[in-house]
Amino acid sequence: MLNKLVVENLRHRPVRTALTVLAIGLQVTMILTLVGLSRGMVQASVNRTRGIGADIMVRPAGSALIGLSSAPMSEKYLAVIEKLPHVAVATGTVIHAVGGLDTITGIDYEKFVEMSGGVRFLEGGPFRSEREVIIDDYYSRQRNLHPGDTTSLSNVEWKVAGVMESGKLARVFVPIRVLQDLTANTGKLSVIYVKADDPKNVPGLLEALKKKFPDNPIYSMEEFLSQLTVNNIPGLNAFITVIVALSVIFGFLVVFLAMYTAVLERTREIGILKALGATPGYVLNILVRETVVLALVGTFAGILFTFGTRAVIMNRYPASLTQVIVPDWWPIALAIALAAAVAGTAYPGIKAARQDAIEALAYE
Amino acid sequence: MSDPLAFSTTLQANGAEPLIAARALKKTYVVGDVDVHALRGVDLEVERAEFVAIVGPSGSGKSTLFNILGGLTPPTAGAIHIDGVDLTRLTDGERTRLRREKIGFVFQRYNLLPTLTAADNIALARTIAGNVNHDDPEFNEILDLLGISHRLHHKPRAMSGGEQQRVAIARAIVNHPAILLADEPTGNLDTENSTIVLDLLRDLNGRLGQTILMITHNPEAAAYAHRIVHMRDGRVAGGP
Numbered sequence: 191m192l193n194k195l196v197v198e199n200l201r202h203r204p205v206r207t208a209l210t211v212l213a214i215g216l217q218v219t220m221i222l223t224l225v226g227l228s229r230g231m232v233q234a235s236v237n238r239t240r241g242i243g244a245d246i247m248v249r250p251a252g253s254a255l256i257g258l259s260s261a262p263m264s265e266k267y268l269a270v271i272e273k274l275p276h277v278a279v280a281t282g283t284v285i286h287a288v289g290g291l292d293t294i295t296g297i298d299y300e301k302f303v304e305m306s307g308g309v310r311f312l313e314g315g316p317f318r319s320e321r322e323v324i325i326d327d328y329y330s331r332q333r334n335l336h337p338g339d340t341t342s343l344s345n346v347e348w349k350v351a352g353v354m355e356s357g358k359l360a361r362v363f364v365p366i367r368v369l370q371d372l373t374a375n376t377g378k379l380s381v382i383y384v385k386a387d388d389p390k391n392v393p394g395l396l397e398a399l400k401k402k403f404p405d406n407p408i409y410s411m412e413e414f415l416s417q418l419t420v421n422n423i424p425g426l427n428a429f430i431t432v433i434v435a436l437s438v439i440f441g442f443l444v445v446f447l448a449m450y451t452a453v454l455e456r457t458r459e460i461g462i463l464k465a466l467g468a469t470p471g472y473v474l475n476i477l478v479r480e481t482v483v484l485a486l487v488g489t490f491a492g493i494l495f496t497f498g499t500r501a502v503i504m505n506r507y508p509a510s511l512t513q514v515i516v517p518d519w520w521p522i523a524l525a526i527a528l529a530a531a532v533a534g535t536a537y538p539g540i541k542a543a544r545q546d547a548i549e550a551l552a553y554e
Numbered sequence: 555m556s557d558p559l560a561f562s563t564t565l566q567a568n569g570a571e572p573l574i575a576a577r578a579l580k581k582t583y584v585v586g587d588v589d590v591h592a593l594r595g596v597d598l599e600v601e602r603a604e605f606v607a608i609v610g611p612s613g614s615g616k617s618t619l620f621n622i623l624g625g626l627t628p629p630t631a632g633a634i635h636i637d638g639v640d641l642t643r644l645t646d647g648e649r650t651r652l653r654r655e656k657i658g659f660v661f662q663r664y665n666l667l668p669t670l671t672a673a674d675n676i677a678l679a680r681t682i683a684g685n686v687n688h689d690d691p692e693f694n695e696i697l698d699l700l701g702i703s704h705r706l707h708h709k710p711r712a713m714s715g716g717e718q719q720r721v722a723i724a725r726a727i728v729n730h731p732a733i734l735l736a737d738e739p740t741g742n743l744d745t746e747n748s749t750i751v752l753d754l755l756r757d758l759n760g761r762l763g764q765t766i767l768m769i770t771h772n773p774e775a776a777a778y779a780h781r782i783v784h785m786r787d788g789r790v791a792g793g794p
């Protein structure tokens with residue numbers, strides 16, 4: 191009977207109920223999309239980095255584990271590394287940020303192909319002249335670019351030479367010399383990738399490199415990739431925490447307002463319940479149950495919305511953003527939505543429970 | 555004395571006391587700096603199975619008396635016993651329980667919950683009282699008596715005032731209260747519906763022995779009662 195009253199109360203004000211559910215849904219989507227994006231993008235980056243086929247990476251002295259650095263490492267390193275025993279291929283890249291989360295990567299095309307074990311072109315082919323760019327299929331889709339088109343990156347016009355299958359280090363490649371010169375990094379590299387002649391020689395090679403370049407961060411690829419998680423990306427967890435906190439406040443305010451107006455509007459009904467002998471706890475119970483229903487339905491809606499945001503992102507920004515669905519966060523999002531909603535009901539609920547019955551019955 | 559409401563049953567058993575006994579009952583509302591003396595010393599006794607009409611000018615304290623009898627508010631001074639229970643000593647929680655177990659209210663404005671059907675309004679009163687036994691033959695008889703059996707699955711807004719008031723009466727008596735308090739139950743009804751409701755109250759009193767106190771401004775309505783109590787300026791005026 192109590193549950194019937196709860197359901198009927200919610201049905202009685204369909205617009206308010208729908209809006210509250212929507213708001214809680216947005217709160218949940220905000221959290222789940224953000225977490226899904228963080229994970230998706232890290233995962234995509236891990237997969238692409240693995241796709242280069244290297245065993246070891248050498249980074250400039252003083253650079254952080256993760257993060258973009260320009261190119262402060264001399265190309266002379268590469269010449270030294272190539273001559274070390276058990277090195278099959280070594281190649282350097284230059285990474286240049288072009289706004290947002292997008293980057294362009296300068297590569298030595300021949301070496302890059304050798305290391306990654308071949309590149310599959312879906313359209314067009316390799317660079318034929320200096321001002322050319324190779325893009326992956328995601329980038330091609332996002333920007334609607336095909337071989338022969340020109341695109342402006344870093345204030346330079348590039349002609350699209352080819353569209354390759356994604357999964358090889360990055361999404362946008364240009365010839366390394368051109369990028370070095372454009373960014374005033376002539377003769378410098380951001381990262382050197384090293385491939386051993388045999389997997390069993392990797393540990394020995396790693397030791398040799400560390401001995402040779404004691405000041406440089408040098409990782410085996412597996413070690414590097416295992417470090418590449420949401421937790422290790424500077425600021426990302428703090429960012430997620432801020433968004434979660436904001437969404438809790440948002441959910442709290444929405445439910446507070448919805449329940450506050452509901453209580454005001456139902457003042458007389460609360461008086462009636464009290465005249466019938468309902469205890470304050472009974473009145474509070476009704477409102478808390480209503481809130482719990484709103485939070486449950488809202489969370490469910492929010493989870494559904496994340497499939498929507500993922501579809502939109504896949505459609506509109508396949509190259510810049512990758513969102514995964516994060517079922518392990520569903521219970522967390524539910525707990526957050528419930529906590530915010532119950533907190534939002536506390537004040538209106540207690541106000542209702544304490545309402546004087548005679549005054550409530552006299553309420554117009 | 556841990557359970558003042560339960561204590562009453564022993565008194566009820568010997569039946570020595572009237573159902574309602576009020577002595578020098580006072581209620582003062584403090585509104586800002588002003589004291590409003592709503593009741594200035596009410597003396598009243600009501601026996602079991604009586605049907606009493608309470609009449610008097612506006613502001614004479616009739617509703618205030620009902621609010622105290624019904625356990626909605628405590629008196630300021632004086633003595634009041636209902637069914638052996640001393641109302642001056644009850645806590646808020648005990649007054650809530652008094653309302654649940656011993657009192658049925660009927661209001662001028664019907665006061666049904668708008669989101670629930672008639673049947674659910676009645677069922678809610680039962681669940682609040684912890685009464686989950688749905689097969690109450692006596693209650694079905696009452697529904698027939700009230701003539702609303704066919705309207706039970708409608709929501710209040712789809713019902714006429716007379717029908718709503720009959721549902722409200724059914725809700726008030728569903729838990730077999732000791733006292734039915736009806737505050738101007740026909741105040742919003744036309745003559746025809748008033749007659750139906752008043753006949754009903756008289757039937758409930760006559761057939762089931764339901765004790766009824768009814769506030770009214772209408773002498774014809776008051777004539778349905780066994781006894782008429784006149785109130786004036788917060789006191790019971792004259793009378794037996």
Ligand SMILES: Nc1ncnc2c1ncn2[C@@H]1O[C@H](COP(=O)(O)OP(=O)(O)OP(=O)(O)O)[C@@H](O)[C@H]1O
Pocket residue numbers: 548583584585590591592610611612613614615616617618619
């Ligand atoms: N909650 C309250 N706060 C302050 N004063 C009140 C309150 N309730 C009633 N009063 C005052 O107490 C007096 C008695 O009011 P009450 O409602 O009992 O009269 P009544 O006999 O029921 O009148 P009516 O016939 O108009 O319903 C009035 O002067 C009223 O203004």
Ligand SMILES: [Mg+2]
Pocket residue numbers: 616617618737
């Ligand atoms: Mg009144």
